Structures are given as C-alpha cells and as structure tokens.
Amino acid sequence: MAPLLDIHAVGVSFGGVRALDGVSFSTEAGRIFSIIGPNGAGKTTLFNVISGAYPAQQGKVVIAGRDMTTAPPSARAALGLQRTFQNLQIFGTMTALENVMVGGHLRQRTGFPSALLGLPSVAAESRAMRRRATELLDLFDLAGLGGAVAGELAYGQQKRLEIARALACEPRILLLDEPAAGLNPSETEDLANVIRRLAGMGIAVVLVEHDMRLVMAISDELLVLNFGRELARGTPAEVSSNPAVIEAYLGVEVD
Amino acid sequence: MTSDTPRQLIACAVLATALALLPIVAPNPYYLDLATKACLAAVVCIGLNLLSGYAGQLSLGHAAFFGVGAYASAILCAKVGITPVVAMLAGCLISAGIAYVMARTVLRLKGHYLAMATLAFGVIISIVLNREVALTGGPDGMSVPRFNLFGYRTTGVWAGYGLAAVALVLAVRTAIVFVNSRVGRALRAIGDSEVAAEGLGIDIARYKTGVFVISAVFASVAGSIFAHADRFVSPAEAGFMRSVEFVAMIVIGGLGSVAGSIVGATLLTLLPQLLAGFDHYRHFLTGLILILIMIFMPAGIVPTLLASGRALHDRYRPFGRSARSVTGRTSEG
Amino acid sequence: MVDFLQFLLSGITRGSIYGLVGVGFALIFRSSHAINFAQGEFVMIGGMATVFFLTLGLPLVLAAAGAVVAAALIGALLQRLAIAQAKNASVLTIIIITIGAGMMLRGAAEIVMGRNFHSYPAFSGELPVDLLGAKMQSQSLWVVAALVLVTIGIHFFFARTRLGKAVEATFSNRFAATVIGINVPRILIVCFMLSAAIGALGGVVMTPITLTHFELGVPLALKGFCAAIVGGLTSPFGAIIGGLILGLSEAFAGGYISPTYQEAVAFVIIIAMLIFRPQGLFGRRAVERV
Numbered sequence: 001m002a003p004l005l006d007i008h009a010v011g012v013s014f015g016g017v018r019a020l021d022g023v024s025f026s027t028e029a030g031r032i033f034s035i036i037g038p039n040g041a042g043k044t045t046l047f048n049v050i051s052g053a054y055p056a057q058q059g060k061v062v063i064a065g066r067d068m069t070t071a072p073p074s075a076r077a078a079l080g081l082q083r084t085f086q087n088l089q090i091f092g093t094m095t096a097l098e099n100v101m102v103g104g105h106l107r108q109r110t111g112f113p114s115a116l117l118g119l120p121s122v123a124a125e126s127r128a129m130r131r132r133a134t135e136l137l138d139l140f141d142l143a144g145l146g147g148a149v150a151g152e153l154a155y156g157q158q159k160r161l162e163i164a165r166a167l168a169c170e171p172r173i174l175l176l177d178e179p180a181a182g183l184n185p186s187e188t189e190d191l192a193n194v195i196r197r198l199a200g201m202g203i204a205v206v207l208v209e210h211d212m213r214l215v216m217a218i219s220d221e222l223l224v225l226n227f228g229r230e231l232a233r234g235t236p237a238e239v240s241s242n243p244a245v246i247e248a249y250l251g252v253e254v255d
Numbered sequence: 256m257t258s259d260t261p262r263q264l265i266a267c268a269v270l271a272t273a274l275a276l277l278p279i280v281a282p283n284p285y286y287l288d289l290a291t292k293a294c295l296a297a298v299v300c301i302g303l304n305l306l307s308g309y310a311g312q313l314s315l316g317h318a319a320f321f322g323v324g325a326y327a328s329a330i331l332c333a334k335v336g337i338t339p340v341v342a343m344l345a346g347c348l349i350s351a352g353i354a355y356v357m358a359r360t361v362l363r364l365k366g367h368y369l370a371m372a373t374l375a376f377g378v379i380i381s382i383v384l385n386r387e388v389a390l391t392g393g394p395d396g397m398s399v400p401r402f403n404l405f406g407y408r409t410t411g412v413w414a415g416y417g418l419a420a421v422a423l424v425l426a427v428r429t430a431i432v433f434v435n436s437r438v439g440r441a442l443r444a445i446g447d448s449e450v451a452a453e454g455l456g457i458d459i460a461r462y463k464t465g466v467f468v469i470s471a472v473f474a475s476v477a478g479s480i481f482a483h484a485d486r487f488v489s490p491a492e493a494g495f496m497r498s499v500e501f502v503a504m505i506v507i508g509g510l511g512s513v514a515g516s517i518v519g520a521t522l523l524t525l526l527p528q529l530l531a532g533f534d535h536y537r538h539f540l541t542g543l544i545l546i547l548i549m550i551f552m553p554a555g556i557v558p559t560l561l562a563s564g565r566a567l568h569d570r571y572r573p574f575g576r577s578a579r580s581v582t583g584r585t586s587e588g
Numbered sequence: 589m590v591d592f593l594q595f596l597l598s599g600i601t602r603g604s605i606y607g608l609v610g611v612g613f614a615l616i617f618r619s620s621h622a623i624n625f626a627q628g629e630f631v632m633i634g635g636m637a638t639v640f641f642l643t644l645g646l647p648l649v650l651a652a653a654g655a656v657v658a659a660a661l662i663g664a665l666l667q668r669l670a671i672a673q674a675k676n677a678s679v680l681t682i683i684i685i686t687i688g689a690g691m692m693l694r695g696a697a698e699i700v701m702g703r704n705f706h707s708y709p710a711f712s713g714e715l716p717v718d719l720l721g722a723k724m725q726s727q728s729l730w731v732v733a734a735l736v737l738v739t740i741g742i743h744f745f746f747a748r749t750r751l752g753k754a755v756e757a758t759f760s761n762r763f764a765a766t767v768i769g770i771n772v773p774r775i776l777i778v779c780f781m782l783s784a785a786i787g788a789l790g791g792v793v794m795t796p797i798t799l800t801h802f803e804l805g806v807p808l809a810l811k812g813f814c815a816a817i818v819g820g821l822t823s824p825f826g827a828i829i830g831g832l833i834l835g836l837s838e839a840f841a842g843g844y845i846s847p848t849y850q851e852a853v854a855f856v857i858i859i860a861m862l863i864f865r866p867q868g869l870f871g872r873r874a875v876e877r878v
Contacts, residue, residue: 051454077456089451091444093511102444106456110437112465118432126435169456313680360863367623368866371817375858378810382852495810499625499687506684539695545688546670553677 002065004029004204005081005173010049010059012042012228019045021228022059027206027221029172032199034207034215037225038248043208044086046225047175050206051083052076064172078106080172084162084179086208092151096142096161099150100133101126103168133168140164140194156187163194173204180211192218216240224248263431266514270427274420278413287416291484293524294419295477298426300504300516302473305430307502308511309439310466311446312362313370316377317501320350320471322384322493324478326391329399329488334390339402343479347472354471358464369467377498384490396489399482415484422480423517426473430513433469442466443511507548509555518556593722595843596836601728601797603835604735606854608790609812610819610827611738612783618759618822619779622682626666628809629693630784633659634791635800636697639706648711652792656785662693663784667777690805697802710796727796734793735828738786742824751778759822814854818861820868829869833857 003026012020020042027033035043049056052073061069063079091099108129110122137146140160145153150161159179166174176195180188188211195218199205209215215222215236222239224231232242239245277290299321306312327346331337337345353376361372384391391397402414433439441462444452453459482488491497500523508519526544530537552559609631616624637658641651666689674681710727717726746752758765758775766772791800798804812827815834819826834854842850861868 053450073453074456074458077454083454085451089448089454091447091451093447094440094443098440098443102440102452102457103455105437105441105444108437112438112469115433115436115438116429116469118429118436122432122436125437129437165455307680367821368862371858372862374810375814375855375862378855379852379859382849382855386848496806502680503684503687506680510680535699536695538698539692542688542691542693542695545691546685549677549681549685549688550670550673553674553681 002062003027004064005050005206006060006062007046007050008060008062010046010056010061012045012049012054012057018228020049020056023223023225023228023230024059025221025223025230025233027173027204029202029204030199031220032195032205032207032218033221033223034209034219035223035225036209036212036215037231040227041225042228043225044177045228047083047177047206047208050076051081051175077169080170081175082166082169082171082173083175084159084166084177086177086181088155088158088162090150090153090158090162092149094150095146096137096148096150096153096157097130097133097146099161099165100136100168101129103136103165104129104132106169133164136164136168137161141190155182159183167198171203173206174198175206175208177208178210179207180209180214188214263513264428267424267428267431270517271420271424274424277420278416287413289525289528291416291419292481293521294416294423295481295484296501296504296520296524297517298419298422298477299474299501300508300520301426301430301513302470303501304505304510304512304516305433305442305473306466306470307505308509308515309434309446310442310463312463312467313367313502314373314467314470314498315370315495315502316373316375316380316498317470317474318493318495318497319373319377319380320354320474321478321481321497322380322488322490323350323353324475325482325488325492326384326478327475328479328482329397330390332400332483333397339400339479339483340404343476346475346479350471350475351468354468355464358467359460362460362463362467374495374498377493378495381490381493381495384493391490394490396487399486399488401486402480402483415480418480419484422476427513427517434513438462438465446511503545505555507545507555509557509559512555512557515555515557522556590721591843593720595839597719597722597724597728599836599839600832601724601731601835602838603832604728604731605790605794605798605808605831606811606815606834607735607828607831608731608738608794609787609808610815610831611742611824612787613813613816614819614822614824614827615779615783615786617816618824619755619776620671620682622671622679622686623813624780624783625683625686625809626690626693626805627783627787627812628805628807629690629697630659630663630787630805631791631794631808631812632697632800632802632805633662633693633784634788635795635798635804636701636706636791636802637788638792638795639708639800640701642708648708655792656788659788659791660781660785663780663782664777666784667780671780672773672776690809694802694805701802703802705799705801707795707799711793725797727793730793731790731797734789738789739825739828745782751775755779811854814858817858818868820870823868823870826868826870 006026007024009022009024010020011022023046025033035046037043048054050061052071055070060067063076063081066079068076068079091102108125110125114122134146137143140163142157142160142164145157150158153161163179180191183191192214195205207215219236221234222236223233224239224245226248231248232239232245278287299317303314303317306314324346327349328339328342331342331345332339357372357376361368385394402418441452441457444457445459445462449459504519504523505516507522508517509515526541527537530540533540548556609627612627612630613624616622634655637655638651641654642648646654670685670689671682674685710725711730712726715726716723717729746756754770755775755778757770758772762772811834815831816827818830818833834857837857838850838853841853
C-alpha cells in the first residue's frame with residue numbers, strides 16, 4: 001500500500017539559493033512525523049511545498065497515492081490535507097464558531113444556486129455544521145467563545161482555534177507549523193496531549209517545531225534539515241545519538 | 256451567526272412593512288420617486304457589498320451593470336417589443352456574461368486589478384451608450400415603455416415604487432440567507448485570509464467569480480426596474496461618477512453589512528435633495544459630510560452604531576458576551 | 589505625411605496633459621497606497637485659480653504661481669485635516685475621503701466661479717506654429733515644456749534631495765522609515781503638496797487649450813489615472829510615459845480609424861494591459877510571502 005504522504009526528492013530555489021535540495025520522506029496514518037532544523041533550514045518551505053502554497057521545482061509530492069506536485073492548495077485539501085500557519089491565519093473578522101464552520105467547507109454541499117434561493121437544505125446544513133463546530137470548540141477548550149470575534153481572542157486561543165478549524169473537515173494529514181511557539185509549559189503539555197490524540201484518531205500528523213522537548217517526547221519519526229538538505233532521519237533515539245546531528249544542531253540542546 | 260438569522264428575517268419583515276406603509280404615510284409623487292431611487296440604489300449596494308464587504312474586492316464600474324440592465328430593458332421593450340420581464344432577464348444574462356468573462360481574466364490577479372478593470376470596462380460601456388445614438392438615443396437618452404406583467408399594465412409612480420420595494424425586500428432576504436450559508440462564509444473567509452481559505456479547500460477564483468457575477472446581476476435588475484420606473488434612461492446612469500457613488504454608499508453605510516448598504520444608499524440618495532435649499536453650496540456640503548462621516552465613523556455608520564450599542568449592552572451584562580451579527584462585521588475592502 | 593505629423597503633434601499635446609495629471613496619482617499611490625480621486629480637482633484649481641487671480645489684475649506669471657501655491661496648500665490641508673484625521677483607516681476609507689474632497693473642491697469652484705467655462709489667452713499669442721505643414725497651437729509647446737520641467741524636477745527630487753530619498757524610504761517600508769527617524773506624516777503631506785502643485789501646473793498650462801470648468805477634473809482624472817496604471821501606478825516616470833502612450837494612441841486611433849470611439853482608446857488599452865502585463869510598464873510584480 002502506498003504511504004499516505006510521500007515526498008520524493010523535492011527541490012526549490014529562490015533566486016539561486018537552494019532552499020530545499022532532494023528532500024524525501026513519507027509517513028502513514030496515525031504517525032507523528034516531525035521536521036526539525038535550525039532557522040532557515042527549509043522547514044517552512046517544505047511545508048509550503050507540501051500544502052501547495054508554491055510548487056516544488058524538482059521532485060514529487062504524492063498525497064494518498066495521487067501525484068499532487070502541481071495541484072493548487074484547494075485540490076490537496078480535497079484529498080484530506082490540512083495545515084496551520086506559523087504566523088496565524090485566523091479569519092479575524094468572523095466569530096470563532098464561524099472560523100470552524102468554514103473549516104468544514106469541504107464537508108458541506110451548498111453551492112451558489114441553493115445559497116441564493118435560500119433553500120431549506122441550506123439552513124439545515126448550517127445547523128448541522130454549527131453543532132459539529134461547537135463540539136470541536138469544546139474539544140479545544142474554547143467552549144463559550146463561539147460568538148467571540150476570532151481576531152479579538154488571546155494568542156493561545158487563536159492557536160487552538162486554528163487547529164480546531166483544520167480538524168473540521170476531518171483531515172487525513174495535518175501539517176502543524178510551530179504549534180508550540182509562544183505557549184507556556186503547561187499549554188505545551190496540553191498541546192502534546194492533543195497531538196497524541198489526533199494521531200490516535202488515525203491522522204498523519206506532520207510537525208515543524210523548535211521545542212525539542214516536545215518533539216522528542218511525541219514523535220514517531222524525525223527528519224533533520226540543514227541548509228535545505230536531509231541531515232538525518234529516524235526515531236528520536238536514533239536522531240539524538242547521530243553524531244552529525246549532535247555536531248550541527250542538537251549539541252547545544254542535549255548537553 | 257446563524258442564530259441571528261431569524262432575527263434578521265424579522266428585520267426583513269419590518270422593512271417590508273415599512274416600505275408598504277410609506278405610500279400611505281407620504282402619498283406624494285416626489286417622495287415616492289425619491290424612495291424608488293433609494294430602494295434601487297440599495298439593491299445595487301447590497302450586491303456590491305457582497306463583493307467588496309465580504310469577498311474584499313473593489314469595483315469601480317458597477318454603474319455599468321446598472322446601465323446594461325436599464326438599456327437592455329429600454330431597447331428590448333421599446334425597439335424590439337419584448338415583454339419587460341423577459342427583457343429584464345436578458346439584461347441579467349448579458350450582465351452576468353460580461354462579469355463572468357471579466358472575472359475569469361482579471362480575478363486571478365491579486366490587488367487592485369479588479370478595480371482597474373471594472374473602471375475601464377465601466378467607462379467603455381458608458382461611452383458606447385453615448386455614441387450608439389441610433390440604438391440608445393445617445394447623450395439625450397431614450398424613453399421606456401411602462402412595466403407590465405402578464406398583460407397587466409401598471410401605472411404611475413406607485414407601480415415603479417412597488418417594483419423597487421419588492422426588489423429591495425427580495426435582495427435583503429437573498430443576501431441574508433446567502434451570507435449565512437456555506438458560500439457566504441467561504442467568501443468572508445476569502446476576504447479575511449486568502450491563504451487560509453485556499454488551504455481549507457475553497458476554490459478562490461470560482462468563489463470570487465461567482466460573487467462578482469451575482470453583484471452584477473443585482474445591479475442589472477435594479478437598472479431594469481429603474482428604466483421602467485423612470486420611463487427614461489440616459490448614459491449618465493452608467494457613468495463613472497455613479498459607480499464611485501455606489502462605492503461611497505457601501506463604505507459610508509458599512510462594508511459587510513446589509514443594513515449598512517440600505518442606510519448608505521438612502522443617505523446619499525436623499526442628501527442632495529435635503530441640501531437642495533443650499534443651491535450652489537450643495538456639492539460642497541455633500542463632500543464635507545462624506546469626509547466627516549469617514550473621519551468619525553471609518554467603519555461605516557451601521558457597524559459603528561452596532562459596536563457602540565454592543566458596548567452599552569455589555570456594560571450591563573459583564574459576563575455575557577453578545578454575539579456578533581453579520582451586520583456588525585467590518586473589514587477592509 | 590502631413591496627417592501623420594498632425595496626429596503626432598496632437599497626440600503629444602494630449603499625452604503631455606494626461607502625463608501631467610497622471611504623475612500626481614503615482615506620487616500619492618506611492619506614498620500612501622491610496623488612489624486620490626481629488627487629483628483632477630487639483631488640475632481644475634490650477635486653471636480656475638489662475639483665472640481668479642487674473643481678474644484681480646495680477647500679471648500672468650504671478651497668477652499662475654499663485655494658483656500652483658494655492659493648490660499645494662489645499663493639498664496639504666486635505667492631507668492634514670481630512671486624511672490624517674482618519675486614523676488606522678483602511679485604504680478604501682481614504683479613497684472615499686478623497687472622493688468627498690473632490691466634491692468639496694468642485695463645489696467650492698462652483699460657488700466662487702459659477703458654472704461657466706473660463707479661459708485666458710495663450711501665453712505666446714494665438715498664432716499656430718507651423719511644422720512641416722502640420723499646425724499646432726503655440727500653447728501646446730508650453731504644455732510639453734511643463735511636462736519636461738516636471739520630469740526633470742522629479743528626477744532631481746528623488747535622486748538628489750534628502751526629502752526625495754525619505755519619500756523613497758517611506759514607500760519601500762513605512763515602518764523601517766519611522767525607525768530610522770523619517771517623519772512619515774510630514775512625508776505624506778509633502779507628497780500631497782507635490783501632487784497638487786504638479787496637477788495645478790498642468791491646469792495652468794492646459795487651460796488656454798482645454799478651457800476650465802468646475803467639473804473638468806473628473807474626465808481628466810480618469811485619463812490621468814489610466815496613464816498612471818499603464819505606468820505601473822507607483823512610478824511617476826511611468827505615469828508620464830503612460831500619458832504619452834495614451835495621448836498618441838488616441839490621436840492616431842481617432843485620426844486613422846474613427847473619431848467616434850477615440851475617447852475609449854485609453855480604457856481599451858487598460859484592459860489589454862491588465863490581461864497581458866498586469867504590473868504595468870514600469871511597475872514591479874508584487875512577490876507574495878506566506
């Protein structure tokens with residue numbers, strides 16, 4: 001069986017600078033796969049190539065067995081890929097509840113004609129979506145904030161809201177871009193539990209993260225990037241004992 | 256918030272009642288004529304607001320769609336002898352077709368490109384209306400037959416007003432349901448963050464094209480009704496300054512607010528009449544009022560009033576957070 | 589050949605007028621990312637104020653200078669009293685404020701000067717200049733000269749003066765400009781004054797050809813805006829070249845094809861431009877960062 005997400009030798013250059021060079025990895029449902037590396041190693045670029053924000057110049061991105069290398073983000077989302085953003089991309093003028101409802105876009109049907117005619121099915125669909133969105137808000141400790149304008153929520157709440165929104169369309173692959181950035185230790189602990197639970201639901205979680213303690217605690221597999229290339233790959237134990245990694249990156253952290 | 260929808264539909268019923276009572280309260284052809292114009296401008300603005308206030312795209316040529324509707328009705332009814340309802344639908348089809356082609360070519364570009372394309376297109380339409388004298392009567396305009404439905408002829412300002420009022424109520428209801436549907440939420444999401452919307456599987460180009468076509472059809476219907484209500488059309492109705500006026504109406508009333516569209520349209524339609532007594536000072540004062548509103552209520556009249564109403568409300572309910580209705584939304588265009 | 593030359597000359601005159609109007613759009617868009625819908629009114633004021641000062645008995649040079657200074661002051665007031673007051677306003681709000689300002693200026697002109705057309709004699713007499721059989725009004729030379737003057741002036745301003753460099757810095761990064769100590773609010777005022785003065789100068793030299801009227805600004809602003817779009821909207825030089833392109837296209841299209849749709853040429857060019865080269869001739873394509 002083909003892996004759920006298969007990245008094959010992707011390369012991207014920005015005006016002569018190799019941001020990514022022959023990076024490959026694949027992951028499966030229910031696994032937590034983390035990408036680490038120093039700033040500028042190409043982690044977010046890799047995320048953008050996977051989600052379709054810009055295309056890979058070399059290599060292939062295969063999602064659920066389909067070659068999506070040049071497909072737009074919306075087509076990748078239709079195959080079950082979702083992401084969060086390092087610099088939050090909340091729908092700031094909509095309510096928290098509406099944010100999550102938009103997250104379920106692909107799970108709903110209403111098109112322009114029925115929306116214009118205001119068919120009974122439209123309101124029924126919105127009601128069902130609102131119920132699901134309310135459950136998701138509860139799950140992420142945002143109960144009671146559904147009516148609040150998302151742009152006015154606290155930072156930590158916005159981060160959780162973004163994950164809740166991504167989950168609303170029941171993704172098979174979830175890319176989380178630095179979810180722990182700006183969280184305090186107890187919030188990070190909660191986040192670790194959430195991520196484990198997502199993997200337990202059968203989602204393939206792909207994580208870019210700087211918080212080594214978190215990454216080492218929850219990952220099934222790690223990819224270490226350095227200057228756009230793979231430096232090491234393996235389980236947390238393998239990676240943390242890899243001499244090249246210790247020298248280039250982890251040395252400071254492990255001591 | 257969809258929990259607001261019934262409340263908004265009640266507001267819709269209140270609006271319908273008020274519009275129905277107006278001719279009884281003010282049985283004066285002059286007032287009715289003004290009310291007709293305000294209603295039709297509001298229909299255009301509600302459509303335009305879906306485009307600008309929700310999906311965040313600016314149009315500087317919406318009067319051209321109004322003009323297409325008006326002249327389609329005028330020419331098809333007066334010169335071809337087609338029945339008005341069919342002429343109105345034909346106008347909608349033409350407007351929708353033009354909007355679709357424009358959106359497909361220009362909307363993939365980010366930034367103010369749609370604004371520039373709509374501006375250029377709008378001016379071209381108004382030049383065509385001015386120059387094709389044989390068809391349109393040129394700058395002098397042309398007269399339009401009365402509206403009739405299944406052979407029932409309608410007469411007087413009452414009929415024009417009735418049509419405009421019905422169109423406004425339908426437009427309000429359509430917009431409210433639309434905005435609170437999956438499609439409306441997707442559009443508002445696009446207005447807030449295109450990157451995130453696309454990542455959630457929203458086909459941005461398709462949605463922007465769709466809402467642009469819809470807003471063009473709203474303007475076209477208003478134009479057709481205007482032609483029959485006024486029994487006369489002239490190219491000035493499709494001109495650039497009219498387009499700018501429509502934009503000013505939605506910004507002043509409030510972007511992303513159906514009620515704001517009505518308030519803005521009514522205010523800017525009535526203002527020149529209210530200031531008529533000042534004669535030469537009229538333009539000057541209209542401009543001054545426009546600037547003052549923008550300085551003191553940059554979010555527009557309705558959102559600003561709603562926000563202060565909410566603040567007052569929250570003060571007496573310190574733990575209850577009132578839900579925001581769609582009409583309370585504000586965003587950049 | 590004489591036809592060609594005639595169209596060329598009239599195209600250059602038209603183009604220079606559009607360029608003079610377009611420069612102001614580009615300057616203001618460059619500094620504040622807003623479209624100034626009162627730009628045409630600055631041009632109108634240039635002509636109207638000159639007429640006004642002439643009726644007070646001032647000599648032409650003083651009347652013209654007075655008109656340009658008056659327009660610059662109005663530009664500063666518009667920025668200071670209206671636009672700067674709308675704090676944290678969106679670009680759209682600023683656009684509506686300029687629309688309101690345009691109405692006020694049209695209204696003011698109507699109050700002071702009435703609804704009639706006004707003009708004054710051409711600067712160097714009414715005799716046309718003969719060029720290889722083609723004729724042009726001597727005033728056209730003044731229009732072209734004004735455009736050349738403005739081009740050189742802008743080049744000098746941006747390349748040589750501290751103020752010009754500060755404007756550039758504000759354009760590329762307003763935040764960074766503030767950090768390095770540039771007084772950004774003052775820069776914005778300067779840009780409005782400059783746009784107003786250049787527009788008014790255009791109005792001063794074109795009025796003997798175009799006449800002036802309180803509503804003259806609107807159609808002129810449309811063409812000037814098109815010129816700025818062709819030039820990429822952020823480049824003053826682009827707007828000048830864009831204006832010349834539009835003027836020449838109109839003149840040749842009107843001469844060789846048909847005068848009926850001469851007025852539409854500029855807008856057809858805009859649409860073609862948006863399809864084939866959306867960033868304009870001299871604009872840079874924005875690079876999107878996620």
